[in-house]
Amino acid sequence: MESSSSCGAKEEEVEVGDYNSSTMKKARLHSTLTALLDDPILADVPKKPTLSDVDTLISLEMGSAMRISILKLDGTSFDVAVMNSATVKDLKLAIKKKVNDMEQSNLGHRHISWQVFIAPSIQSCSSV
Template structure:
């Protein structure tokens, strides 16, 4: 009896898998992965409702593919989706081939309209990435020296802010906090009392801070 039930269950699963495969071959469902997870389905539903966006990824060989990201996605989320998409495509076309993603991200980065997506915590929306936007791979090598330079530049900026008087700090705080939270890159043009002017480069937008 148990063997008959097991066989029936196996037959039902086989029919269900066959039906699912047929459905996924329909061009209308071309966006659905071959082995969709619940998260994949939720993201596709969000795309239809405006809560997600389709992003085209241009590779170095000129070919491209699409990934679907939630509107709240970060650069790290995009990288993970690209990794999953590429691995799935490699698996389906030529079997498993190991790709060293550590090597990829050490020598290339993503770019959108000449803006490099370097900070994993940055939201995609901060770069102007919307539905049907395109990002591309570009050569980019992160060296230890460049990381040290970035840390020194950031340190100089905050050290300059700490030299401001308490009154100026109070006046600076309301406009600085949202920029600090969205911090991407900082360039100090001038932090010198009594003017106490500083320019912050946030996602390629220059913002002037006037503490007085």
């Protein structure tokens, strides 16, 4: 009987030990991720990267992608990474995404609903 109760106690210790080790693993993972994200080498990784963003950055490191610097008319510039096999359409989409990301980081989340502007004008035209 004592052996069964001691086995039960050992099982409880294992569960408590697993909980503590799981909590410790999560804490270590969190601190490692925080350190990685603060690393200046990863400064070009977006805040919420998509799979294609990560794939392009990996390809950039392996030499199968290129970084293009875009010079705007106001004298400012920004970089865009695209695959070596990218088309003009892919480059346009990358530039559009980069500009949207820069605007959202500066101004916060914005979404213009064009229906709000278009619907009243359609109604006024139909009543004429």
